[in-house]
Amino acid sequence: MDNSFFITEENLHMFDYRMPSTNNVSMEKMNGLPMKIYAPETVGCVVVDSQGRCAAATSTGGLTNKMSGRIGDSPLIGAGTYACNMCGVSCTGEGEAIIRSTLARDVAAIMEYKGYKLQEAVDFVLNKRLDEGKAGLIAVSNHGEVAMTENGIMEVKIWD
Incomplete structure (x- = not known):
């Protein structure tokens, strides 16, 4: 066509x-x-269960008229999405900067190696590690702490 x-x-x-x-x-x-x-934007979800196990999921709204073959940060574990025994993280923003910074994984690494609390790790990563780009994220620790850097919608729900 x-x-x-x-x-x-x-x-x-x-x-x-x-x-x-x-x-x-x-x-x-x-x-x-x-x-x-960039609207509609990324939708992210982070959860922790009663045993402190964390999970994260990220679904992108995509980049309008993106370059053919471009892979964004959302499907790249460690870049736009990451979960481990310390936290779950879901990112949104400039995918290329998020990928270069391995933003989601860095939150967990800063918690693990520097002993930072969740919000401290999030602030450090966004201010010191983000590679010349704009990003936001939501995160939850294995203790139920929540950090969120975007002016988005946050819901807390419990299912039995």
């Missing part, structure tokens, strides 16, 4: 820089493009 076949009305609106920001998505730029093209 000719490339024009793939240009839809919805796609055109995503790249209309003059449009006011919708859904409270900032007009701030990421990778030189308006943040609003």
Whole structure:
């Protein structure tokens, strides 16, 4: 098919820089493009059970008009998602920076090797280890501590 076949009305609106920001998505730029093209964003989930076992899951909203063959951070264990006996972490943001920083794994490593509490480890990783990019994350420790760096929706639920 000719490339024009793939240009839809919805796609055109995503790249209309003059449009006011919708859904409270900032007009701030990421990778030189308006943040609003990244919506819908990543959905992350971190959990800890009554025995202190942690798990994490990440589902990306994707990057509109991404380069063919691009792999984001979400499916890369240690980059966008990581869980171990200390914590579970799910990241969102600039995938390439998250990958270069192995952001999710670094939270656990800082807890393990420096003895930091969860929030301290999250702050350290985002401020000192993030490789020239923007990212946020949610995390839970094996003790039930919760850290969250984005202005997202946080829900706590319990099932029997």
